[in-house]
Amino acid sequence: MTLLVALPILLPLAAAGLSLAFGRFADVQRVLGMVVLGVLIVDSAVLLYVADTFGPVVLQVGNWPAPFGITLVADRLAVLLLLVSSVVTFAVLLYSIGQRITDYGRGASSTTFHPIYLVLCAGVSLAYLSGDLFNLFVAFEIMLSSSYVLINRRATATRIRAGMTYTIVSLTSSLLFITVIALVYAATGTVNLADLAQRVAELPDGLQTALGLIVLIVFGVKSAMVPLHFWLPDSYPNAPAPITAVFAGLLTKVGIYAMIRTQTLVFAHNESWRLMLAIALITMIVGALGALAQNDINRMLSFLLVSHIGYMLFGLGVYDTAGLTGVILYVIHHITVQATLFLVSGLITRHTGTVALSRMGGLAKASPLIAVLFALPALSLAGIPPFSGFVAKLALLQAGVEAGTWSAYAVTGGAVLTSLLTLYAMARIWTRVFWGRVRKPEADPDPEDELVVGTGTTARAMVISTGLLVTVSVAIAVAAGPLAEISGRAAADLMRHETYSTVVLGGDP
Amino acid sequence: MTTVNLTMAIVLGGLYSAGFYLLMQRSLMRILLGIVIIGHGANLMLQLAGGPPGRPAMVGEAAPENMADPFPQAMALTAIVITFALTTFLLALAYRSWVLLGHDEVQDDVEDRRIRRMERRLAESEDDTESEATQ
Numbered sequence: 110m111t112l113l114v115a116l117p118i119l120l121p122l123a124a125a126g127l128s129l130a131f132g133r134f135a136d137v138q139r140v141l142g143m144v145v146l147g148v149l150i151v152d153s154a155v156l157l158y159v160a161d162t163f164g165p166v167v168l169q170v171g172n173w174p175a176p177f178g179i180t181l182v183a184d185r186l187a188v189l190l191l192l193v194s195s196v197v198t199f200a201v202l203l204y205s206i207g208q209r210i211t212d213y214g215r216g217a218s219s220t221t222f223h224p225i226y227l228v229l230c231a232g233v234s235l236a237y238l239s240g241d242l243f244n245l246f247v248a249f250e251i252m253l254s255s256s257y258v259l260i261n262r263r264a265t266a267t268r269i270r271a272g273m274t275y276t277i278v279s280l281t282s283s284l285l286f287i288t289v290i291a292l293v294y295a296a297t298g299t300v301n302l303a304d305l306a307q308r309v310a311e312l313p314d315g316l317q318t319a320l321g322l323i324v325l326i327v328f329g330v331k332s333a334m335v336p337l338h339f340w341l342p343d344s345y346p347n348a349p350a351p352i353t354a355v356f357a358g359l360l361t362k363v364g365i366y367a368m369i370r371t372q373t374l375v376f377a378h379n380e381s382w383r384l385m386l387a388i389a390l391i392t393m394i395v396g397a398l399g400a401l402a403q404n405d406i407n408r409m410l411s412f413l414l415v416s417h418i419g420y421m422l423f424g425l426g427v428y429d430t431a432g433l434t435g436v437i438l439y440v441i442h443h444i445t446v447q448a449t450l451f452l453v454s455g456l457i458t459r460h461t462g463t464v465a466l467s468r469m470g471g472l473a474k475a476s477p478l479i480a481v482l483f484a485l486p487a488l489s490l491a492g493i494p495p496f497s498g499f500v501a502k503l504a505l506l507q508a509g510v511e512a513g514t515w516s517a518y519a520v521t522g523g524a525v526l527t528s529l530l531t532l533y534a535m536a537r538i539w540t541r542v543f544w545g546r547v548r549k550p551e552a553d554p555d556p557e558d559e560l561v562v563g564t565g566t567t568a569r570a571m572v573i574s575t576g577l578l579v580t581v582s583v584a585i586a587v588a589a590g591p592l593a594e595i596s597g598r599a600a601a602d603l604m605r606h607e608t609y610s611t612v613v614l615g616g617d618p
Numbered sequence: 619m620t621t622v623n624l625t626m627a628i629v630l631g632g633l634y635s636a637g638f639y640l641l642m643q644r645s646l647m648r649i650l651l652g653i654v655i656i657g658h659g660a661n662l663m664l665q666l667a668g669g670p671p672g673r674p675a676m677v678g679e680a681a682p683e684n685m686a687d688p689f690p691q692a693m694a695l696t697a698i699v700i701t702f703a704l705t706t707f708l709l710a711l712a713y714r715s716w717v718l719l720g721h722d723e724v725q726d727d728v729e730d731r732r733i734r735r736m737e738r739r740l741a742e743s744e745d746d747t748e749s750e751a752t753q
Contacts, residue, residue: 272711274724
């Protein structure tokens with residue numbers, strides 16, 4: 110049973126090695142990647158069932174006892190996010206395989222892409238499952254190093270600038286992460302999260318706050334909360350669509366996950382958190398206004414991504430079971446929808462040849478299917494019922510109103526305003542891209558690089574994978590009842606962390 | 619709770635401030651050196667988290683309570699490997715950017731460039747209206 114916990118990390122890593130060995134056989138790489146990620150979905154679904162019925166599954170690696178060895182913990186929150194993430198990575202891999210085959214033919218192998226993508230998946234899984242702070246750092250490094258390679262792979266002059274910003278900013282935040290690990294260890298003598306939960310509570314208040322704030326900055330950079338978001342809209346839009354999709358869907362959300370985990374378990378608060386609420390409000394508004402000022406579709410989506418990070422911070426700032434339930438629902442919704450939107454934007458640019466909204470038009474006539482694929486996640490992101498965004502936003506807004514403080518009311522108002530601004534941004538993309546007179550695709554501005562745009566073709570696999578994610582996001586709305594219940598239970602776990610601690614440190618749950 | 623001795627605190631402060639100063643520079647090479655220096659600082663800090671320097675590391679040479687804490691050393695080792703690998707990657711990236719762009723300067727933010735362009739345009743149109751008014 111406990112082996113299931115190790116599988117999401119070991120399997121992609123082993124497959125990455127195999128995939129590298131089979132670098133010349135394109136089909137073997139493709140099948141291997143799809144099968145491994147498919148197994149990951151099944152594995153995390155089983156884990157979700159187990160964790161939800163029998164409590165967290167804990168694996169002490171190498172049978173070293175808890176505060177000393179490496180601990181992998183699969184509780185409700187971790188497994189829930191693992192399941193959604195593996196669905197997204199599966200769909201994105203299918204999309205990129207489809208894109209590759211359409212552009213370069215079936216025999217074209219890409220030696221490095223598949224192994225690195227699988228390593229990225231392993232890093233994401235490890236980040237969700239790791240039960241100590243240092244292992245979390247290693248997980249982030251595995252994930253980020255592969256993302257550095259993916260974003261800078263076959264870079265051209267414009268892309269390498271963006272890649273450089275991304276690499277340097279992430280690296281700096283990683284160094285801060287090492288620093289905070291050293292500080293935490295010096296103060297408590299442990300890095301195990303469950304053990305830390307008890308030890309940190311014994312520290313003086315000032316020290317607790319200081320450590321908590323540095324941790325917040327570290328994960329704030331990774332999850333792009335304003336004012337630490339500046340790197341994101343400059344770097345993400347320049348990568349190929351599937352890579353941007355997986356970054357936008359997963360990497361920032363792993364930062365949010367780490368933030369939720371550390372701020373609820375280790376640096377627990379007693380009441381709603383003013384600073385976090387203020388940051389949430391600023392993040393929402395700055396992101397949404399930034400999005401409206403853009404003409405580049407990918408930059409617009411990136412700013413919206415920043416803006417919606419604010420919603421997750423909002424739930425964390427409210428800091429009660431209802432608020433955290435809202436966050437979990439929102440993370441699940443946002444991972445799927447944001448990844449879908451970037452995939453659709455990839456489909457759009459293949460038809461238009463440009464990312465400039467002012468030079469597009471008439472795509473609804475040229476390709477009605479893309480219009481449908483865009484409309485559903487766009488409405489969902491704006492929070493229109495009956496889509497997943499509505500469910501998640503409703504949960505958050507309810508939590509904000511129930512919290513009943515003036516700061517929570519203010520942020521609730523801001524959240525509604527941001528929804529409207531998001532809807533406005535989406536309407537702008539819609540009118541510019543899909544309405545208007547039909548335009549011929551522009552020629553690829555940079556035929557040398559790997560981004561093929563303006564061909565007017567889309568592979569069936571690309572449409573199917575985008576459709577798959579759209580279906581998942583609709584399914585989230587359909588299954589909103591059970592999902593909200595699981596999220597509620599996961600949030601309740603977060604609020605009383607004694608369960609987590611006793612399970613990890615040994616003893617009956 | 620461990621205390622850090624003053625020399626080490628000063629060394630750490632020096633490493634971090636020099637590193638962050640270099641991070642603020644425009645040339646990618648200096649930024650890279652900055653990251654290397656902060657990396658050294660961070661790893662040194664991990665070491666110091668395990669207690670004052672100079673304690674024996676091998677079993678059997680001292681009583682357990684006088685020995686160095688092996689845990690931060692293991693963490694520092696991992697962190698050193700990671701920073702080393704990423705430094706090499708960053709070096710390759712700097713070289714690549716030098717080949718592609720002919721320089722290794724880090725560019726301004728896209729938004730900053732847009733705002734500067736708009737400012738210039740505004741200034742030009744103001745000049746036009748002023749010259750029209752004098753005519």
